[in-house]
Structure formats: structure tokens, C-alpha cells
Amino acid sequence: MKITSKQLRKKWLDYYTGRGHVDIGAVSLIGDGSTGVMFNVAGMQPLMPYLLGKPHPAGKRLCNIQGCVRTVDIDSVGDASHFTFFEMMGNWSLGDYFKKEKTAWTFGLLTEVFGLDADKLCTTVFEGNASAPRDDETAELVKALGVRPEHVFYLPKEDNWWELEGTVGTPCGPDNEWFYPIRNLEAPHFPDDYVEIGNDVYMQYKKTAEGYEPLANKNVDTGFGFDRMLLFLNGLSDAYKTDLFTGAIAKLEELSGRKYDEGGETRRAMRIIADHTRTSLMLIGDKNGILPSNVGAGYILRRVMRRSIRYCRQLGIPSSAMCEVAKIFIHEVYDDSYPFLAEKEEEILRAMTEEAERFEATLQSGMKEFEKCLQGIARKNEYMSKQNPAYVPEKEIGGKQAFRLYDTYGFPLELTEELAKEHGLTVDREGFDAAFREHQEKSRVLPKGEAKGGLESHSEAATRYHTATHLLNAALKQILSPDCNQKGSNITDERMRFDFNFPRPMTEEEVKAVEDLVNQKIAEDLPVVFREMSLAEARAQGFVGVFDAKYGDVVKTYSIGDFSREMCGGPHVTHTGELGRFRIVKEQSSSAGIRRIKAVLEERK
Secondary structure (H helix, E strand, C coil), rough: CCCCCHHHHHHHHHHHHHHEEEEEECCCCCCCCCCCCCCCCCCCCCHHHHCCCCCCCCCCEEEEEEEEEECCCCCHHECCCCCCCCEEEEEECCCCCCCCCCHHHHHHHHHHHHHHHHHEEEEECCCCCCCCCCCCCHHHHHHCCCCCCEEEEEECCEEEECCCCCCCCCCEEEEEEEEECCCCCCCCCCCCCCEEEEEEEEEEEEEECCEEEEEEEEEEEEEEHHHHHHHHCCCHHHHHHHHCCCCHHHHHHHHEEEEEHHHHHHHHHHHHHHHHHHHHHHHHCCCCCCCCCCCHHHHHHHHHHHHHHHHHHHHHCCCCHHHHHHHHHHHHHCCCCCCCCHHHHHHHHHHHHHHHHHHHHHHHHHHHHHHHHHHHHHHHHHHHHHHCCCCCCCCEHEEEEEEEECCCHCCCHHHHHHHHHHHHCCECHHHHHHHHHHHHHHHHCCCCCCCHEEECCCCHHHHHHHHHHHHHHHHHHHHHCCCCCCCEEEEEECCEEEECCCCCCCHHHHHHHHHHHHHHHHHCCEEEEEEEEEEHHHHHCCCEEEEEEEECCCEEEEEECCCCCEEECCCCCCCHHHHCCEEEEEEEEEEEEEEEEEEEEEEEC
């Protein structure tokens, strides 16, 4: 079956909406802190509260196609099948249907809609262990549907059990994975000739610190890789030859004068640029979009963007190629499924251009220093070899050298490691970490009190300022953009400093509007109400978190009338009338894409 990405998207959603499911659409790629991960790494991740029993407003049968970002295997990007951004086709039953219906629907989708040969399908189920029994029920159901008995395999927990690693309180259970041959099609042998095409997870359990306990409601979580299924249905072995990437690759061929099918480093570079550009525009253009920075998710974005820029240089094309490739994704590939990318196109392209300009300057000077490191190692090896024929040549860049590249020239450690690998060298990571710690001890870069949420004390004055940051945060979202989020703060008894994401300087009118709105809420003498609740309940009620904070199962929340709702550790005043008059002293740039407001609280006249 030959199929385009837009056709595949429609077939999946039509199949499940035709069976009573509601298309709930995709949520933000940026992790909300509820699972301790920076990005959404699985289609089910945003649905955890509902898989644990909370009623979903759309009902018990849901489906969507959800974007995900994973960078744990970023070094593998460049081969035929790895991506940092990808999509998962999902559908869910929240305490509704279970194994009988789901096995039948998956089998029907694969054989009737996608036209796969039932005789060639293979499937695996959980073999059981001391914590949970063998999944004979699923095995018998798929055999009854038409899967050959010799094509049903029992595998251990590491193969056929799904749970989100490193978490507790999350749903989990046995899974049923589906496979189809990709080679030796006349007489395929499992697993050598097969590739996984999808996965049905039967969430019967809740993961606890002690083990597993049964869930009150049994759920189904289905995940089929969109990019992989598109590859597979088109009979391809190279995922970058699907229509998701052909336009981007063609643009890179046009700009470089090279051909993708040359193979080797040309093909690898084009894959990396295409993938990393797609991931970058998705993260910047996300409804909770981020910008490149030196911390948290912003650092991951910066690393992805700078890796793409470096491979543009390798192809001999300007870093502005990222923008040209981004336009193809925005207007040709994802125009139907991610229309908000076009709305934020200007912001996306500006961020890419600014980061490219910064990194180009870094590369110019940093590469010279890196070459000096290589030359130093070569000279030492040559000299020592002459002195001692048994001398073993040094093949490591020292930790202090790597830290100098990072601290003075802005080279991320990962970039130094990549460059070193290309020259057959390694990097002394432990030495780098030691140099970094030494630097921190000497410089004390973080302002006093930063680790305590920005407060230098819990005095009455600092408490008033802290409460005022909540009002300011809400006012910025209302006046400037709902995408504005707090990125840092520092509070003393005399003033407050508040950092937030916004791509340009505020106008005088905007500064006044924000100031007036905060003062209006102070004048209304709104109550500041504290409540403890579960993280899931807080999210459901619209409480927002603070930049990269991590939250436990139970969180402290503060609501200020209907104006502000935040998860926060406090302290706070009891009524906004205690704050006095709010005045913005200065609005300025803090770093790329981050603005800073300095403000004071004065007595009311």
C-alpha cells in the first residue's frame, strides 16, 4: 500500500472515531512536571490522571496523534530510522472496552484497512512472573482472530510489559506487540526478518514503591509509531524517503549541490539537519513554546539546533538553511495537522536565525581552539614516541581543555565529544565535571537565595513581593500572551526581579497596561487562598507551575480570586490589599528570548 502522511493520519483517526472514540488532539510537547520528564516522550503521558481513574471530559473512548520528543539516542540520528521528534498514533479505553475488543480492532486495522497479510503477522505477549500472571487471554484472542498459533510468542517483562521508568503512582501492565516482516518476505523468520509496527498496552495495574496493585478500572493504551508505519506501508527501508522528509531533503540538495543518494556523510548530514530542524520548530512553535537557553529544556533545544547548524557547515551551506527547511515543514508537511506552526512562523524563524548567528560566532573561535587541542595531543604523541618506542599514544582530550572550550568559547560538552569522536578521540568527562564544580565554587554564579525560589528571606517585605510575582505572571499572560511563563525570579526586601519568555521588548503601552492590571487586582483586595491537592487535580483546575520545578504527588496551590492560580511553596499574604502600589522600574533583556522586569512595591498615597 502506497500512502501519504496526510492519508495515514486520516485513516487512523477515521477508524477510531468510527468506533466511538473522540479525537482529543495533541497536547504540548513540553513536559508539565507531573512525570519528572522534560518532554512528552509517549502518547499516553498526558493522559495519566485519566488512566488512573479521573473522568476525562471527552468520555471513555479517546484517540489522537501525539507528538513526542526524545533525545536519549540523539547520537543515532543520522541513520535510516532514528528521530528526535516523532508522532504516536494512539487510542484509549478508560475503563470501557478491554482485550476482546482491542485485539479485534487492531487486527482489523492491520489486515482490512492497511492490507497486511494475516498469515505473516506475528505478535508477542507477556510470559508472566512473580508480580503478574502470564497473559494467556490475549494469546487466545489473537489466535481466534486469525494469527497463526506458531506466530504468537510469550516474552519476559523487559519485552512485553509497559511502564514509565523512574516513576511511581503511574499505570502499567502487560502489552501485546505486533510485528510484520520487512525482509525475506516469502519465508520470513521471527524476529530476524520482522519489525515492530505497534503496541497495545493493557493497563491493569498501578506502579507503587513496593510493586504493583490492580487498577480500579482496566484501561487500554495503544501506540503505533506514525513515522515508522508510514515507512513500512510504503515499502521503504529509509524513513527519510517518506513524504515527511522528501521536501526537506530536496531543499538541502538544492542548497548544497549534493545528492542524498551519494550516501556516506552527505546523507547523514542531511538526515540530521532535517530531523533537528523539525524538532526545533516543533519546540519553539509549541503552544508552550520554549527558546534556546543554557538550562533545562532550553538547553536541549539549543543542543539540537547547534548540532543542525554544525552539519549545515559540513555540507557547505549557510545555517539559514534551517529556516528554508523549516518553511517546508510548516507549509507543506504539517499545514493541516499543526496549523499553529504557521501562526508562529515569524517567531520560529527569528529564533533559528538568532541562534545561528550566536553559534556561528562561537564556532569560528571555538573550532580554532579545538584544533589547538588536537595539535597539542599530536605533538605530545610524536615527541613521546620518539623518546619511548613503547609509548601508548594519548587519545583523550583533557577535562580542563574541554571545560575551557565550554566556558570561554561556548562549546557544549556534547559537541566537543562529537568532534573528538570524529578524530578517534574521547573526552575526560570526569575531569570536565571536576573543572565545572571548581568553577562554580570560585564564581558563585547563582545569586544568593536563588535555590529558595528567588527569595533571599521570608520577611514580611519579601512575602509581599513574592505574592506580587503571582499577580505579575498572570498580568503578563493576559496583556502580552498566554504563552508567557516565569523563567526565574530574585526577591529582596527592597525589590523584585522577574524573568519571563517573550521575543521582543515591551512597548511603553504594554508596560503601563501590565502595571495597571496588577494595581487593579491589588485594589480589589482579593483573597489569597491556599490549598493542598494532588498534582493531577491541580493541573485539572488550571494551576500553573513555575519554570523547571519538579512536583511531588501532593502540591501546594495558591489562588488569587479568579485571576491567578499557581502551584507554589509560598510564603504569601492573605489579601492582595496588603501589597501597596506596584510600580515597574525597568523592563529589559535578560538573555535570548527572555525579558526581565524589575519592580517595587510602594505605599499607597
